[in-house]
Amino acid sequence: NAGVMQNPRHLVRRRGQEARLRCSPMKGHSHVYWYRQLPEEGLKFMVYLQKENIIDESGMPKERFSAEFPKEGPSILRIQQVVRGDSAAYFCASSPSGQGAGEQYFGPGTRLTVT
């Protein structure tokens, strides 16, 4: 059973461009969480999605950031008009059910660098 997959692993964008980060959950998992890790910091929750629904986006910046988890395909975290402060590692975690924190499996992360 493949683990959580994220791609790309490394992404370089110039200021003002768009960044799209993809997360494929483990097989059978329908819940996805996105976290951001700034340099020298712990992970910070951004958004929690189930298939076709955003359940909790309380950690997401109000502008430029959006997330989706369509019925088919991976979850996408989209950052429009990137700025240097968006440089960070972005992790997704998947869960098989709505059991919340009890069972989350992390992907390897995408490191975004904004030049």
Added chain:
Amino acid sequence: AQTVTQSQPEMSVQEAETVTLSCTYDTSESNYYLFWYKQPPSRQMILVIRQEAYKQQNATENRFSVNFQKAAKSFSLKISDSQLGDTAMYFCAFGLPGRVGGSQGNLIFGKGTKLSVKP
């Protein structure tokens, strides 16, 4: 709101010795989970150990064990017989069980402790 505090930014230990990493948290909930994650230079987040708050017995996984003090809201990680491969950032995390239709479930992380195991 829940918070997680790791008061030791860096620690070092000699190979084969024992080291304890500290973590305290704050919550008004009675049922929750606590975790220790390891993040090596590859940046992969690896679950080391998990504790459910309603269980009084401290969790153990091979060389890793925790000292869970619910009243004191303390959750320390003990690594015995330290190995060079244990060198990594260690993050303490708190989480709530999911609720039907609810939004809980995300993890709250401390800032981490950088552990160096010296030969």
